[in-house]
Amino acid sequence: MIQIKRFIDKVSYIESKQGKDIVLPLSEARGLRDELAKLLVDHYYESKQDKPEKVINVEIVGGKF
Numbered sequence: 001m002i003q004i005k006r007f008i009d010k011v012s013y014i015e016s017k018q019g020k021d022i023v024l025p026l027s028e029a030r031g032l033r034d035e036l037a038k039l040l041v042d043h044y045y046e047s048k049q050d051k052p053e054k055v056i057n058v059e060i061v062g063g064k065f
Contacts, residue, residue, distance in 0.1 A: 003032040003034075004032065004035050004036070005030060006028065006032075007024075010022055026047045
């Protein structure tokens with residue numbers, strides 16, 4: 001999560017200086033990408049586990065068969 005924190009800090013700093021652009025070295029951009037991807041994957045799998053499986057009940061009545 002350190003890369004995400006660094007990015008947030010950089011954005012805050014640039015905003016305070018009324019800047020318009022942020023430049024990230026490739027190594028920082030890769031780290032940020034990797035951390036975001038991990039968060040998304042974790043969130044995806046957690047949301048899959050939280051949902052109960054659908055239970056479908058089928059009742060067949062034969063009457064006087």
